[in-house]
Amino acid sequence: MTKRIAILGASGYTGAELVRLLATHPEFRIVALTGERKAGQPMASVFPFLRHLDLPDLCRIDEVDFASVDLAFCALPHATSQAVIKDLPRNLKIVDLSADFRLRDPAAYEKWYGQPHAAPDLQTEAVYGLTEFYRDDIRAARLVAGTGCNAATGQYILRPLIEAGCIDLDRIILDLKCGVSGAGRSLKENLLHAELSEGTQAYALGGTHRHLGEFDQEFSAIAGREVRIQFTPHLLPMNRGILASAWLDGDPQRIHAVLMDRYCAESFLHVLPFGTTPSTHDVRGSNFVHIGVVGDRIPGRALVVGVLDNLCKGSSGQAVQNANLMLGLPETTGLMGAPVFP
Structure with missing residues (x-):
């Protein structure tokens, strides 16, 4: 039976990416x-690249008949998302793409997002949406919290290594380059073409990036002790993509073997031959992650590089992957499209 889907916040980049993915999903139908x-406007006027699709017009959230919805994707900003979700029917399955339910500890949420959580009961109910590591919990969940796109990239290259104990946990340096769409669709002066084009810049320096809350939570839980990585993101003048480079103390061949073993059965995660590293072009517009490992000239050090599309695998594609599990469908349904190149 076709599943009826609502997308809350469909006028943003992740909302539009959800529509793009669901347009060819064989088991999902967008009903709201x-x-x-932008309520009252056709989706074609907001995103002309979707004008070929037969879609419902945009409406207000209070106009949606949730009794006729099987699952809702919530692609709203943080703080807004929790306020909306706490008033939705308690039997409605929800995949939230915001930051509101990623952190299990209310104090951690307040630390990283600067305000108390408005729905702490739901915060404890939510399942963290890193699919390949939480899929059994996701299958049984009512509310799934999508990860941050930067947090997902870093975790895909580091989680198996922390689990295997094959790297020095006190010497993890993660350098990340991300495309401008990760900042959302709102107008911001530093994202204007003349401000961003032909240059790059580091941001959220000194351990202030909010996705560090996810790294702290997840890595410390895996290790059974506090793990605090050094993390610096950089904004690049490209529309999509994330490239994360992790400098690690550990045997490069062992690191490569651990990643190969952990991901050999995964549909979306591909570890490249030793000595080969990926480009963001390799995964653009897709739900795939590519990971490469190289040795350093200094013995006992390695560089691990991972890439994903921040709007797809880092957000909306991950959300569809989780929704498939929640609704009893094969995890890869609607998501096996090849990357777009060039």
């Missing part, structure tokens, strides 16, 4: 699209 500031 919301956009508070």
